[in-house]
Amino acid sequence: MAEPARVLELAGASVQVFENADHAALAAADRIAGAIRSAVARKGQAVIGLATGATPEAVYARLVSLHRAGGLSFAGVTTYNLDEYHPISPHDPRSYRAYMHRHLLAHVNIAADRAHVFDGTVPRDAAAEHAAQFGRWIAADGGIDLQVLGIGRNAHIGFNEPTDLPVPEALNLPCRPITLRPETRALYAVEFGGEDRVPRALTVGVAEILAAREILVLAFGETKADPVARSLLGPLTAECPGSLLRAAPGRVTWIIDEAASTSL
Numbered sequence: 001m002a003e004p005a006r007v008l009e010l011a012g013a014s015v016q017v018f019e020n021a022d023h024a025a026l027a028a029a030d031r032i033a034g035a036i037r038s039a040v041a042r043k044g045q046a047v048i049g050l051a052t053g054a055t056p057e058a059v060y061a062r063l064v065s066l067h068r069a070g071g072l073s074f075a076g077v078t079t080y081n082l083d084e085y086h087p088i089s090p091h092d093p094r095s096y097r098a099y100m101h102r103h104l105l106a107h108v109n110i111a112a113d114r115a116h117v118f119d120g121t122v123p124r125d126a127a128a129e130h131a132a133q134f135g136r137w138i139a140a141d142g143g144i145d146l147q148v149l150g151i152g153r154n155a156h157i158g159f160n161e162p163t164d165l166p167v168p169e170a171l172n173l174p175c176r177p178i179t180l181r182p183e184t185r186a187l188y189a190v191e192f193g194g195e196d197r198v199p200r201a202l203t204v205g206v207a208e209i210l211a212a213r214e215i216l217v218l219a220f221g222e223t224k225a226d227p228v229a230r231s232l233l234g235p236l237t238a239e240c241p242g243s244l245l246r247a248a249p250g251r252v253t254w255i256i257d258e259a260a261s262t263s264l
């Protein structure tokens with residue numbers, strides 16, 4: 001069990017700083033495994049919200065090895081992924097469906113119909129209804145027990161991009177289609193062959209994220225030092241979606257490495 005080098009209490013959250021990303025990933029995986037075991041023991045099901053990106057890859061690798069060693073069953077687990085590009089084929093290796101298959105779903109005993117990722121193939125005029133339906137599925141499953149979150153360089157959570165909405169409105173943003181901001185498209189331009197070829201996206205809302213019983217935010221590396229500091233120390237504003245997590249005091253744990261903590 002990896003122990004944090006230090007723990008800070010900031011903005012109603014516990015911030016665990018680990019010596020490096022490997023230790024942080026181990027701790028995050030142990031925390032997720034613990035949440036799965038306790039929710040399954042308590043109510044027969046664990047509902048876990050999952051993130052993609054480079055950050056959680058080592059976390060998923062650790063969950064797979066725990067499973068292979070016989071220490072973690074996914075039999076009672078239901079998952080909801082935070083986001084997906086739209087349009088995109090699930091067979092496209094850049095899709096988050098393909099990512100989840102590669103890093104977790106293909107390697108554990110999760111029931112195929114319990115692993116939910118937005119359908120990147122729905123027609124554009126059906127995307128809003130599909131996203132709303134995703135939100136209703138989450139609610140019908142009793143909400144999210146543990147939400148795993150990364151944070152974008154512009155502090156987006158899921159694909160809830162910075163916006164100039166007043167905070168009360170931003171806190172209520174539901175599952176929906178979204179146009180990615182230029183700085184986000186710039187980051188993915190190489191992968192998609194140009195900024196204007198980066199698709200739109202579907203995202204779980206700020207409202208569903210904040211309703212999770214527990215929220216685990218992962219941030220590793222120096223490119224995350226700025227969004228981490230703005231989320232925890234800057235103004236509470238929808239221009240910094242990470243700061244909206246302060247609306248869930250006592251339920252948010254940040255698991256970060258030293259490099260991501262340098263501006264705190």
Ligand code: GLP
Pocket residue numbers: 051052053054055056082083149150151152153157158159
């Ligand atoms: C991506 C994803 C997010 C992710 C974040 C950080 O755009 N949509 O869900 O948390 O940005 O990604 P990374 O871990 O690769 O830095």
